Amino acid sequence: MTPSARDLGHLIEADRVHGSLYSDTAIFEQELRKIWYRTWVYVGHESEIPNTGDFVMKSIGPQPIIMTRSSAGAVTLLLNRCPHRGNQVCTVPKGNARTFSCPYHNWTFANDGHLTAFAFPAGYSGQDMSKLGLGRVPRVASHRGFVFGSFAADGPSLAEHLGGAAETIDRLCDASPEGEIEITAGFLQHRVRANWKFVIENETDGYHPAFVHSSIFSVADSGIGSLYGQKSTALTRDYGNGHTEVDLRPEFRRLGRPLAWFGTTPERMAGYVARMNAARGEKKATEIMIDGAPHVMIFPNLFIAEIQIFVIQARAVDDTVQHVTALQLKGAADINRRLRQQTMGSVGPAGLLLADDSEMYERTQRGVQMRDPEWLFIGRGRHRERLDEHGYQVAHATDELPQRGIWRHYRALMEAA
Secondary structure, three states, X not given: OOOOHHHHHHOEOOOEEEHHHHOOHHHHHHHHHHHHOOOOEEEEEHHXXXXXXXXXXXXXXXXXXXXXXXXXXXXXXXXXXXXXXXXXXOOOOEEEOOEEEOOOOOOEEEOOOOEXXXXXXXXXOOOOOOOOOOOEOOEEEEEOOEEEEEOOOOOOOHHHHHHHHHHHHHHHHXXXXXXXXXXXXXXXXXXXXOOHHHHHHHXXXXXXXXXXXXXXXXXXXXXXXXXXXXXXXXEEEEEEOOEEEEEOHHHHHHHOOOOHHHOOOOOOOHHHHHHHHHHHOHHHHHHHHHHOOOEEEEOOOEEEEOOEEEEEEEEEOOEEEEEEEEOEEOOOHHHHHHHHHHHHHHHOOOOOHHHHHHHHHHHHHHHXXXXXXXXXXXXXXXXXXXXXXXOOEEXXXXXXXHHHHHHHHHHHHHHOO
């Protein structure tokens, strides 16, 4: 039996959630209406469309979106559907165009979505055609170049949605000598037969790396595994609004070595270090290079994973695509080259890291369809939750604080009028 949106209290408890939340098609349809088509969703980055006329195909959940740079220089999010008979007006992943023309009846639209021409205009004599432009995402806003869209005409601002998690994006951008990141390395697409919530729960799950990724950690002789061990000083954090983090800075600060978070040394990245020192001053630059980039999940679909970003697309109740690309720090060619190499090694076609996770996603999706046990337990670490100096809930790196935070926010959104 599928519950109404106001019945989720029977399926979401403080330390457990019901398996049907991952497998019920009717619940997924409610999620589209209540979450994906109402809250702020990450769409793309301004650096992907640097020039007037640039466009790139994106998505909000299953909805295809064209992100454009209009002639006025504004970032616009358009729905890829002709208002005449519904045909798609854009069929290529990216490019530069002043207009989009529907191939069905040749209606033509400016890159800000306005209808500019239509074939055989005598047939529309006396009709007001001015409102028949491409659909637009009503609200568009950005933070440090990260572009978000909301299908809701009103509601909380992007700043209110991000809350304290905005600082993690700032932290990422500050790792660049020029204070900006760029998305220019191209995307890999990883499709899994699993529910999107399994993916976002996993992104800040510090309990699994020592086991799921033990093979790659041993082969690469990496110290990453110890960051998620029982003796780790790293933390999980709940920023509210579904945003969660695994904060590894306590471990990196304990080590006190610049660029240890990246598995390298200042000597090997001399150009980057010099530019950071010049831009930030040696003291501040050293602090940034010790702390490293964040490991944060911005609800519902942006995962910043230190060296790369994952954009999560919910396509169906058991169909999710992760769009993955290497982060590029503006003005840092030497470290950017290694960022691309490490991304290919971890999540590329021959990489092991995402392959490990993908196998877990699909196994859990199959598992929740079994009848017993019906519930999934997410109670690890409840006894050691506490508030940090900023008033956010934190716990040990291996605790399930992030998962509980995600489900609290999920329930609030789903039960909203």
